[in-house]
Amino acid sequence: AQSVTQLGSHVSVSEGALVLLRCNYSSSVPPYLFWYVQYPNQGLQLLLKYTSAATLVKGINDFEAEFKKSETSFHLTKPSAHMSDAAEYFCAVSESGTGGFKTIFGAGTRLFVKA
Amino acid sequence: DARVTQTPRHKVTEMGQEVTMRCQPILGHNTVFWYRQTMMQGLELLAYFRNRAPLDDSGMPKDRFSAEMPDATLATLKIQPSEPRDSAVYFCASGDGTRYGYTFGSGTRLTVV
Numbered sequence: 018a019q020s021v022t023q024l025g026s027h028v029s030v031s032e033g034a035l036v037l038l039r040c041n042y043s044s045s046v047p048p049y050l051f052w053y054v055q056y057p058n059q060g061l062q063l064l065l066k067y068t069s070a071a072t073l074v075k076g077i078n079d080f081e082a083e084f085k086k087s088e089t090s091f092h093l094t095k096p097s098a099h100m101s102d103a104a105e106y107f108c109a110v111s112e113s114g115t116g117g118f119k120t121i122f123g124a125g126t127r128l129f130v131k132a
Numbered sequence: 133d134a135r136v137t138q139t140p141r142h143k144v145t146e147m148g149q150e151v152t153m154r155c156q157p158i159l160g161h162n163t164v165f166w167y168r169q170t171m172m173q174g175l176e177l178l179a180y181f182r183n184r185a186p187l188d189d190s191g192m193p194k195d196r197f198s199a200e201m202p203d204a205t206l207a208t209l210k211i212q213p214s215e216p217r218d219s220a221v222y223f224c225a226s227g228d229g230t231r232y233g234y235t236f237g238s239g240t241r242l243t244v245v
Contacts, residue, residue: 028205039176049231060223060236061138068232107175118231119165119188 019044019112021091023123031131036080036095038126040108043089049111050091050118052082056104064106067091078102103130134158138224138237145244150212154241155224156205163227164207165234166192166199170220178222182229183208214244 024039042048049068051067053061072084082093091108108123137156145151157164166178179189184201192199196215201207211218221241225234 051233053236058238060238061225062236063233066233118229119177119180120234121177124174 018121019046019048019110020051020121021108021110021123023106023108023126025126026124027127027129029129029131030098032100033097036093036098036102036128038093038106038128040082040091040093040123041089042091042108042110044110049118050082050084051109051111052076052080052091052093053107053109053122055107055125061107064093064112070117098128098130100130100132103128134235136224136226136235136237138222138240140240142241143243145214145242147215147244148213149220149244150210151242151244153212153222153224153242155207155209155226157207157224157226157238158235159209160189161226161228161232161235162204163229164201165225165227166207166209167223167225168220169223169239175223178209180193192233214242218242219244225233 020043022041051066051118052064055061065074067074067084075081105125105127107125109120111118139154163182165180168176178192179199181201198210221239223239225236227234
């Protein structure tokens with residue numbers, strides 16, 4: 018079975034600082050990996066996805082993630098944090114299931130942005 | 133924008149009552165998922181459907197939970213009887229059957245007292 022592990026349940030950065038949210042995956046086959054964001058009282062929104070086309074993946078709101086097979090990592094970064102980035106972020110992996118694919122989510126990392 | 137619609141957004145009910153949550157997937161999406169989110173357990177996959185057929189409901193307590201897709205525009209999740217431990221946010225998500233991610237609804241926040 019495939020899985021993802023998010024390092025750090027909470028991350029706090031200052032506005033304008035670099036955002037780095039860590040995710041490591043476990044997979045016996047080339048994985049499809051995702052980052053989702055959840056704002057308060059909302060559903061999850063897809064930020065970006067890795068589907069083996071390119072190791073550096075760009076998403077919405079200037080977020081990007083780099084797939085590193087040697088490190089089994091898919092960390093999410095943003096050069097400059099904005100107050101509106103405060104949310105919970107989920108790393109996820111697509112796993113082959115009965116008759117199709119299902120997504121397995123990590124535990125989530127809550128990002129706090131300080132003024 | 134195409135969206136997944138969930139109703140109701142909030143539900144408060146007494147223990148022992150039946151609860152029905154509804155989801156309208158994005159038109160043309162053939163895969164529907166139900167997730168439950170709690171502080172303790174995070175996001176748990178309860179069940180998923182492809183072309184209206186249930187593929188996997190192993191994450192769902194069978195004795196009280198049931199999920200159905202009466203037609204392509206409606207998915208339902210029922211709890212009967214409800215218990216306080218069922219209090220959570222229930223999300224529906226739909227996809228096109230590929231591995232390229234889903235679209236989530238805004239969730240139903242269920243409180244069982």
